Amino acid sequence: MDTREPMLEMFIFETFDMIEQLQQLIIDSEKNKRLETEAINEIFRIMHTIKGSSGMMMFDNISNLSHTIEDLFYFIRESKPGKIDYSKLTDLVLEGSDLIKIETEKINNNKDTDGDFTLFIEKVKGFLKLLKTYDENSEDSGNGGSDELVSEEDVEQKYYLSTDRVNSNLNLFSATLFFDEECDMENIRCFTVVHQLKEISEVSYYYPEDIIENNDTCEIIKKQGFKIFFKTNQSIEDIRTLLMENAFLNNVDINKFYSEIEFSEQFSKKNEKPQEDIIKSINNIVNDTNDNEKVASKSLSYKQSLISVDVNKLDKLMDLVGELVISEAMVTKNPEISELQLDSFNKAARQHRKRLSDLQDVVMSIRMVSLAPTLTKMNRIVRDMCKKLNKEVELEIIGQETEVDKNIIEHIGDPLMHIVRNSMDHGIETKEERLANGKPSIGKITIEAKNTGGEVWIIIKDNGKGLNKDKILKKAKDNGLLKVKENDLTDREIYSMIFLPGFSTKENVTEFSGRGVGMDVVTKEIEKIRGIVTVDSIPGEETTTSIKIPLTLAIIDGMTIKVGKSVFTIPVTSIRQSFIIKKEDIIRDIDNNEMILIRGECYSILKIHEFYNIKTNVVNIEDGIVIMVEDQGKAKCIFADELIGEQQVVIKALPEYIKKVKAISGCSLLGDATISLILDISEIVNL
Known part of the structure; x- marks a missing residue:
């Protein structure tokens, strides 16, 4: 089991990664109503790799399913059929990728891969048969198609001959494999190649031999390549094409032998290599010779520039x-x-x-890590819902190269999915409704990600019918969710009610909405990473949902303030300025609340000692310090006893007993062992 674990981990990781690539490739092809040669080759390579690796790991159902899709794209690649139902093709590929993903998740959770794909495989074969029929008709009428069709049997014979079909007229080859410099775990990849070649050949010998048992063989393969001797009835071109389908393979040198004696002598010499020569070879790789120490060291450093880390x-x-x-x-x-x-x-x-x-x-x-994988997954959601809701929607993604902390990205996938689904179901109208309202027939959803200082904004905007404020208020009343007077609520606060648990304006329960669950996941997940969600809408025109999340959850630059014996920290990115004010700068509003007039604008004051009921000798506003903070265009002044100074603080989770305290997002241990509470500025400006 110890030798299998790294292989299993690599299989799971690479399969998930390739499935995401596959889905994006086929969705893009459907949008463009054409399959580019590069896309066909890449899809073929993905399915070929999954087929080979799953077969090696004995996950036969995944291997058989991948083989079927691979056959389909082999026909498309070789025969270039003139007529393809791209919608049906995309449905099949997405369904197949989902089945592979489900089985891979079972493997990841240590469960048996017990999925039965018989019906799906028959469905793919039926589509392939239909493609061939289209192609034959096209060829008969002289309207395109390839000159020579490849039958299903020919497809299978191309790469998948079993060893019992290898006759005495065998070609004798040796192949040396060289991998990309960013590749790692070369020994396991070589084992995959050996397993792959055994399907179509008699593998006589390979070097290094102990590729699974000995991880040091990675260094030998990096330096000298991986050499394998085999007999097959395939041509040298077929072998090269087959081997180059493997991921991270840079080059393959193939030699053909014309006599059994010459062939046997070559790998016999390798096999009889003295033990001391092997040890010397390894030592020469690990310890560079004095003559080229600098060059080799530089080369090794470059090869190790990309590694996988737990x-x-x-x-x-x-x-x-x-x-x-x-x-x-x-x-x-x-x-x-x-x-x-x-x-x-x-x-x-x-x-x-x-x-x-x-x-x-x-x-x-x-x-x-980049947001790109998370954002591009939304293409699949929009595509599937368009078909089921009979809507036409274009999805635009901006700023997908924006990066966030790994721990943060794990919490934003589900919220994004629910927001996009809500826009598709509730926001974007049908084609007929849009035309009747003088809108373009095709709706549009835009997802934009951008980095602003120490924060990341993800903005989801749709040009649908907007939110109905009156309908939201009525539903909130009916469900007992309205806790304050209507007149005391801003439009944004009313719109934000859609995130309350159990809230739904949908009259009928559908596959996508109506149960009052889903949107509350948005706020729950975003709050876990100290983010906030806001909604703005123009009735009849658009709805914009904005998610603000921190760049990191670990360390921030903070300004420490003191109130009585208590210490608080304000994120530096939220501070506009700090100042001492005079009594004549203070004015009062109609409710007799103190406000500060600065450059012609009035700002309300939050006195920390009053808000948290802290004992302090500094109660007069002119005796302390005022810090103006800002969030999303809103500003407020915080009154404290004194500024302690700026320092980096490590954010820790709040203890359970103070988690419900307002406007506190975390805590930190300062250098003098004092506990500092971190103020949540996004909540403070809305108090």
């Missing part, structure tokens, strides 16, 4: 960096040395702080 190790590394930040603060903010004149110490501390900041930036960059 995400748990990255989490541990991030935790350690967080502890270093706290330790650094404990040293530099130590009250026993803060009053001393230690110029050399202060200089060293500044240098240490800079290096620690560099380390933090590097670790953070390692954890950053």
Whole structure:
């Protein structure tokens, strides 16, 4: 089992990754109403790879299903049929990819792969037969099609001959495989190739031999390539094509032997290689010779520029960096040395702080992943719902290269899915409704991701019929969800009611909505990562849902303030300015609440000591400090006793007993061992 585990992990990871690529390729082809040669080759390669790797791992049902789709695209590639039902083809490929994904998830959860794909395989074969019929008719009428059709039997014979079909007229080959420099786990990939070749040939010998038992063989393969000797009735062109379908394979050198004696002598010499020569070979790879030490070292460094790392190790590394930040603060903010004149110490501390900041930036960059895979999944949702709801919708994705922390991206997939589904079901009208209202027949959903400072915004906008404010209020009343007077609610607050648990304006329950579940997942998941969701709408025109999430969950730059004996931290990105005010700058509104007049604008004041009932001697506003904070265009002034200063803080989760305290998003341990509560500015500006 120990030798199987890394292979299994690689199989699961690569299969999930290839399924995502496959789905995007086929959806793009359906949109364009054509299959580009590159797309056909890539889909064929994906299915061929999944077929080979699943067969090697003994997941026969996945292998058979992949083989069937591979046959379909082999026919499309070779025969170039003139008529293809792209919608039907896309349905089949997506259904097949879903079945493979379900089985792979079972493998990932240590369950048996017991799916029966007989009906699906027959469906694909039926479609292939239909394609051939179209092609034959097209050829008979002289309207395109290939000059020579490849039959289903020919497709199977191309690459999938079993060893009992290999006759005495065999070609004798040796092949040396060289992988891409960013490839890793070369030994396992070579084992896949050996298994693949055994389907069509008699494999006589390969070197290195112990590719599964010995991970050091990766270095030999990187340096010398992987050599394999085999007998087959396939041509050299067929073998090259077959081998080059493997992922990360850079080049293949194939030699043909014309006598059994010459063939046997070659791999016999390899097989009889003295043990000391093998050891010497390995040592020469691991320890570069003195003559080319610099060149080899540089080459090895480049080859290792891309590696796979367990995400748990990255989490541990991030935790350690967080502890270093706290330790650094404990040293530099130590009250026993803060009053001393230690110029050399202060200089060293500044240098240490800079290096620690560099380390933090590097670790953070390692954890950053692109939003592209998450956003492109929405294409599938829009495509499927268009067919089921009989709507025409275009999806535009902007800024998919935006990156966020790995832990954050795990929480935004489901919220995005629910928002897009809601736009498709409730927002975008049918073609007839849009034309009747003077709109283009094709609706549009735009998903935009952008990085602004220490935050990431994901904005989902549709040009549908907008939200009905009166209908939302009525439904909220009927369900007992309206807790305040209608007149006290802003439009945004009314629209945000669609995220309440059990809320739905749909009269009838459908496959996509009406049960009052789903949209509440949006706020729950986004709140877990300290994000916020807002909704704006123009009735009859559009609805815009904005998600604001932090760039990272781990460390922030914060401004620490003191109120009485309590300490709070404000994220620096939320601070507009801080100042001391005079009594004459204070005005009062009609409710006698204190406000500050700054540059002709009035800002309300949140007195922290009053809001949290904290005892302090600083109660007059002119005796303390005022910090103006801003979020989403809204601003508010916070009154505190004093500013302690700016420092990096490591965000920790709140203890259960204070999780319900308003406007607190987390806590942090400061350098002097004081616990600081982190203020949630997005909530404060809306108080």
